[in-house]
Amino acid sequence: MEYFADRMANIKASDIRELLKIAARPDIISFAGGLPAPELFPVEDMKTALDAVMTEQGRIAMQYGPTDGNLRLREQICERVAAKNNIHTDPEHVFITAGSQQGLDFLGKLFLNPGDYVVLESPSYLGAINAFKQYQPNFVSVPTDENGMIMEELDKVLASTPNVKLIYIIPDFQNPSGRTWPLERRKQFMEIINKYGVHAIEDNPYGDLRFKGEYLPSLKSMDTEGLIVYFGSFSKILSPGFRVGWIIADGKIVEKVNHIAQAAVLQTATINMMAIAKYMDMFDIDEHVAKILPVYKHRCELMIDTMRETFPKEAKFTDPDGGLFTWVELPEYVNTRELAPKAMEQKVAYVPGSGFYPKGDVNNGMRLNYSCSTDDKIVKGINILADVIKGALK
């Protein structure tokens, strides 16, 4: 297929995707996805908001709209990030995307020449790795511990790596690790990127889903040099099916992202932006998030407690303060990709860890999602997984 572009060698179907297809079968207990719990979606309220938009402004909702997104929605996002994340900005610095995956594609397109370097946490979000791979960069992974990225290691990487264009991080309830950076690391991070003048994407889809521990300020709230490109999303707090997220960045970056969007997609769907804006005008989204939190807290604690009871001591795992995931690390000789079919035989699915490393060369991790499973499935599935893991130990 030599008529395809060279970059296509980097853009492949993952075998994880094949796994997820099987994991979607109703007889499977799936900890593999990253889906919010659909029974918590505010379906009635969103229906009311859609109805109001179509009744009051149907022609506008069905027509083309501005590339940077609905103004009312951008105003609401400014109010919300001021209240929730201590980020003080204006609508001109907010750009609406059709979800954060699109933002990752745009930022890769904006910054990356083939061969440029992207710095990641190790492990990092596989969707970000795949978005950046389209632009043929090199990756450098910075070691992490239970408190996230190790800043001394980041400093070393930036001192020794040429052409670092972007750092990609999730400081709150990271995907896949579930880890959160403490305040001191956040301050160190900002000092380091300011020293080197390197841009960083702070991806924060889970920040509002804190069900334990204390609020920590976003990196963007400490950004004095315009180096942080902040990503937010309605996918995990409201609805992923509406595909609405946002970027907050320096004016020069927002302007370039606008030019990319004009060429790549024109705009995010008008009706979707207006419906979410109307939903937030008619209802209290924080009240909705407050309904989600105790459910996710309960499911997380049930999963972690069951793991503590049943997993062998060789299995280390995160006890997250929020978000959707816990992360299991097994002895290095255990290959979780080879283990996945064995769990699947017992009708339990998880995501093997290798996809969260750019070279796919670390094989002893597994990502488990707790947000989307009932209590009995969590207990039953974790018990089965415990046996599968024990069978793989030497």
Next chain:
Amino acid sequence: MEYFADRMANIKASDIRELLKIAARPDIISFAGGLPAPELFPVEDMKTALDAVMTEQGRIAMQYGPTDGNLRLREQICERVAAKNNIHTDPEHVFITAGSQQGLDFLGKLFLNPGDYVVLESPSYLGAINAFKQYQPNFVSVPTDENGMIMEELDKVLASTPNVKLIYIIPDFQNPSGRTWPLERRKQFMEIINKYGVHAIEDNPYGDLRFKGEYLPSLKSMDTEGLIVYFGSFSKILSPGFRVGWIIADGKIVEKVNHIAQAAVLQTATINMMAIAKYMDMFDIDEHVAKILPVYKHRCELMIDTMRETFPKEAKFTDPDGGLFTWVELPEYVNTRELAPKAMEQKVAYVPGSGFYPKGDVNNGMRLNYSCSTDDKIVKGINILADVIKGALK
């Protein structure tokens, strides 16, 4: 801004966009946009469809969905292109995009290495030129006459140009020219691309908007070698604000487009696909299109008749059989970009032709849109334009 990628030198705001911003003012008679008439949107029916989706399948509509798109919608598209375009395919060969602009971005990403060649009609759609420019290709423009692309010239171009990866064409009611290829040219085109084995994008957003003349078969319906990538869209027949279009292509291409979408955007919004599918299940979209056609026919004829009465004989223009646009060619010494501010002083806006040429080096064309203006604005605006044009003639 040397930290941005090299490709950004190709991704710029057009000065046309600045013009369009001013043209959006309510006191301006704008022939500049490419908007469908909002007073014809089926707002009530779409509200009913949205309501039904949220009532019957709200949780599914708000959740993540498959990358290739809602299955029911892909089935309906298969039925529709069989009936309307004589294209016989199955849902596995249909990929849903968030509008055709996204499809252009995906196909550029799939096919184009920097320096590869894209073959265009001259003039060609500026949105396609801008989408492809992101991937740093070279362009070759094939001369056209009143019947579209001149096939002898295409043959010469393909015989003499290395690394032609894609041909981009709009055989029906082309944007910007309003021209339609007759049957014989379509047959010749297929013979030529089969001879050279070159892929072509047949972009057909306006095909259903034929208000005069006879139906002509799509290129895709004559494609025996899987070389045609067919683009369709709901933007011009139903709603651009929902951002739903589709690609029909060979299996290998659909598979690769799926991989690109996974990395670039995940999926088109679930709610939007389900709402359009429900709309087509509950209502007759052809009945809706049948309501649009006489309005666009009338507006087109009024514009053309007024141009015939008022424009100087040096101005040549298309009398389109459908679609949204007519195209004016003035003597080569007239620069329509320089003329635009003079028309704007008189509160009339159009799109100068240079953006429809990849090098921006042909300056005597203007694109006029008739779908979105009332009768009195068409008559008044064309009379003003006639005077502005006369003032520019030697």
